[in-house]
Amino acid sequence: MAKYLAKRIFYIILTLFIVTTATFFLMKFMPGTPLTNQAKLTPGQIHQIYKQYGLDKPLWQQYLVYLGGVVHGNFGTSFQFSNQPVSYLIGSRMGPSLTIGGEAMVVGVLAGLVVGAIGAIKANTWVDTTATIISILGVSIPSFVLAVLLQYYLGLKLRWFPIADWGGFMYTVLPTLALAASPLAETARFMRTQMVDVLSSDYIELAKAKGMGKVGIIYHHALRNSLIPVVTIVGPLAVGIMTGSMVVENIFSIPGIGEQFVKSVLTNDYPTIMGLTIVYCAMLCVVLLITDIVYGIIDPRIRINK
Amino acid sequence: MADNAKHISAGDFKPISAEDRGNLDSEKISAPSLTFLQDSWRRFRKNKAAMIALIILIILFILAFGSNLFETHAPNATNPNLANLPPKIPGIDINGFNGTLDQSGQRINAYAQAHAGSKYFILGTDYLGRDLFSRILYGTRISLTIALVASFFDLAVGVVYGVISGWIGGWVDTFMQRIIEILLSIPNLVVIILLMVILKPGMESIIIAIALTSWINMARLIRAQTLELKNQEFVLAARTLGESSIKIGFKHLLPNLSSIIIINLMFTIPTAIFFEAFLSYIGIGVSAPQASLGTLINDGQKNFQFLPYQMWYPAIVLSLLMIAFNILGDGMRDAFDPKSRE
Numbered sequence: 001m002a003k004y005l006a007k008r009i010f011y012i013i014l015t016l017f018i019v020t021t022a023t024f025f026l027m028k029f030m031p032g033t034p035l036t037n038q039a040k041l042t043p044g045q046i047h048q049i050y051k052q053y054g055l056d057k058p059l060w061q062q063y064l065v066y067l068g069g070v071v072h073g074n075f076g077t078s079f080q081f082s083n084q085p086v087s088y089l090i091g092s093r094m095g096p097s098l099t100i101g102g103e104a105m106v107v108g109v110l111a112g113l114v115v116g117a118i119g120a121i122k123a124n125t126w127v128d129t130t131a132t133i134i135s136i137l138g139v140s141i142p143s144f145v146l147a148v149l150l151q152y153y154l155g156l157k158l159r160w161f162p163i164a165d166w167g168g169f170m171y172t173v174l175p176t177l178a179l180a181a182s183p184l185a186e187t188a189r190f191m192r193t194q195m196v197d198v199l200s201s202d203y204i205e206l207a208k209a210k211g212m213g214k215v216g217i218i219y220h221h222a223l224r225n226s227l228i229p230v231v232t233i234v235g236p237l238a239v240g241i242m243t244g245s246m247v248v249e250n251i252f253s254i255p256g257i258g259e260q261f262v263k264s265v266l267t268n269d270y271p272t273i274m275g276l277t278i279v280y281c282a283m284l285c286v287v288l289l290i291t292d293i294v295y296g297i298i299d300p301r302i303r304i305n306k
Numbered sequence: 307m308a309d310n311a312k313h314i315s316a317g318d319f320k321p322i323s324a325e326d327r328g329n330l331d332s333e334k335i336s337a338p339s340l341t342f343l344q345d346s347w348r349r350f351r352k353n354k355a356a357m358i359a360l361i362i363l364i365i366l367f368i369l370a371f372g373s374n375l376f377e378t379h380a381p382n383a384t385n386p387n388l389a390n391l392p393p394k395i396p397g398i399d400i401n402g403f404n405g406t407l408d409q410s411g412q413r414i415n416a417y418a419q420a421h422a423g424s425k426y427f428i429l430g431t432d433y434l435g436r437d438l439f440s441r442i443l444y445g446t447r448i449s450l451t452i453a454l455v456a457s458f459f460d461l462a463v464g465v466v467y468g469v470i471s472g473w474i475g476g477w478v479d480t481f482m483q484r485i486i487e488i489l490l491s492i493p494n495l496v497v498i499i500l501l502m503v504i505l506k507p508g509m510e511s512i513i514i515a516i517a518l519t520s521w522i523n524m525a526r527l528i529r530a531q532t533l534e535l536k537n538q539e540f541v542l543a544a545r546t547l548g549e550s551s552i553k554i555g556f557k558h559l560l561p562n563l564s565s566i567i568i569i570n571l572m573f574t575i576p577t578a579i580f581f582e583a584f585l586s587y588i589g590i591g592v593s594a595p596q597a598s599l600g601t602l603i604n605d606g607q608k609n610f611q612f613l614p615y616q617m618w619y620p621a622i623v624l625s626l627l628m629i630a631f632n633i634l635g636d637g638m639r640d641a642f643d644p645k646s647r648e
Contacts, residue, residue, distance in 0.1 A: 011484075011487065012491070014488075015487070015488045015491050015492075018488055019488075019492060023500065026500065026504055027504075029504065030503070030504060136629060136632055136633060136636075137629070139576075139628075139632055140576070140625055140628035140629040140632050141625045141628070141629075142580055142583060142584070142587075142621075142624060142625070142628070144584070144587050144603065145603060145617075145621045145624070145625065148603075148607045148610065148617065152610055152611070156611070239493045239494070242493050242495075242496075243493060243494075243495040243584075246495070246588065247584065247587065247588060250588070261496075261499070262588050265499055265502070265503055265588075265590055266588075266589060266590070268503070273500070273503060277492075277496055277500060280492070280493055280496050281491060281492050281493075281496070284491050284492070284493055285491045288491060
């Protein structure tokens with residue numbers, strides 16, 4: 001286990017190193033500097049500012065400086081907000097994103113498990129059809145459309161929840177719903193397939209033959225065994241939530257990293273874009289590592305034995 | 307059983323004639339043998355939802371790619387005098403399709419107010435007076451183009467990468483898998499957005515960005531399957547007979563991979579359509595004045611409170627595309643995947 005963990009962490013570091021390097025050089029190939037629009041500066045002033053940002057050094061030195069900074073959690077200074085370190089910008093925006101992302105993951109997966117399980121238990125009835133329709137709609141309707149509709153109907157028309165902004169639990173409800181739709185649908189689809197499989201397996205037949213009640217079979221055998229593989233789709237679901245959060249945070253004006261990422265892209269704030277890319281990558285790596293470890297712990301059949 | 311046996315007497319048997327023997331060929335197959343595609347199509351046809359999805363997609367394809375024939379106005383022609391007109395279909399007098407608007411509790415005829423004369427727009431106009439119907443058709447065409455391109459790269463890069471990685475094995479496989487692992491730990495959309503920042507916005511950039519990311523899943527699945535197929539007897543037989551690797555790849559591996567390829571392709575397409583709409587929605591995709599379903603939704607949402615149709619129609623078309631491709635994908639999986647047969 002320790003060896004496996006060490007290997008995985010080594011690959012995560014390697015991945016992050018490659019991503020950092022790739023984004024650094026990609027951004028350096030970009031035309032334009034922070035001073036492109038300020039033609040009135042004298043060459044002396046420009047040189048001064050270049051020096052301040054470290055842009056006067058040769059490329060490889062800039063790269064090493066940046067790499068050293070990243071190791072210490074320093075992603076440079078934002079172009080958009082003058083003198084704001086990118087790491088501070090990201091750090092202060094992490095909370096809201098993790099809150100709605102986490103809420104969406106929990107709500108989506110739990111609701112998805114219920115919908116999927118009901119669909120499988122009542123397979124090939126109208127209940128199952130309804131569950132399938134819910135999951136098809138959840139996978140298909142883009143999060144930004146859903147977010148706008150929720151905002152308009154539940155926020156503006158019915159006034160149940162605040163329309164936008166950030167300030168407490170009530171503010172998280174609508175964004176969470178908008179983000180949870182896709183994990184809900186994916187989990188429901190996956191759960192249904194798993195459970196239909198499990199329900200037709202031999203040990204369920206045996207339990208039936210021994211006269212076990214339907215509730216007991218489902219709760220003790222079917223549900224538990226179908227739940228385990230669901231852990232494997234948490235990684236892809238996290239990617240979906242990260243993707244969705246970029247627009248959902250924008251629509252609900254939530255001060256999170258998704259909103260910041262889109263804003264930085266639109267304003268060509270390269271240091272922030274690079275920093276956020278690395279952060280997104282690191283988050284995904286950690287989620288994937290945790291799910292693999294958890295999977296190994298809860299399912300003894302596939303214990304990692306390398 | 308034993309009791310029944312007693313009642314059979316020798317007279318119950320009679321010798322078989324030579325003619326009868328000819329007709330009694332136990333090896334004869336009475337039904338015509340079906341090819342893989344025929345067999346799958348037969349199963350696919352039984353799935354009503356998937357058939358409806360297929361028909362909807364065919365209609366959308368015809369409308370979108372034949373849009374020059376169907377569009378009622380040029381998609382990018384602006385006409386400020388006729389801005390924000392509601393949908394109007396001549397001869398239909400239902401609110402929402404008769405060119406009237408609800409303005410502070412009163413129904414007003416927006417077309418008469420704008421002095422539109424006999425002109426009409428079946429899905430209304432946007433804030434610059436551009437015909438929404440033609441723009442939606444154009445946007446659908448962009449979405450479908452992206453879908454086709456993404457599936458092309460899925461095939462061209464994903465399948466080839468997977469087959470090579472699985473077939474050659476050894477350090478080549480290890481190296482190629484490491485590349486995939488690294489790519490998998492970066493959210494696809496982040497890669498696409500980074501590329502969009504570097505390239506100039508437009509269709510070509512979206513295509514490049516989606517092409518660079520869409521093949522990864524396909525490559526993984528194909529590699530796993532190739533590894534399995536590689537060790538089977540028919541491949542060994544082909545090798546023993548001296549068939550070249552390339553020929554084995556095309557003649558023996560590809561047909562056996564086809565179900566996985568088709569199924570996975572059907573799930574690449576909605577993802578690609580979503581990414582394009584997403585990029586255009588946040589403003590780094592298709593550039594103005596070109597219409598994409600994403601930009602149309604973004605434009606429409608600004609007026610959603612007063613002119614809801616401007617967002618509803620593009621949103622419905624985009625959702626319909628996604629739903630149809632997803633249902634079609636499910637149907638294809640059931641039809642092509644030998645394991646999911648019931």
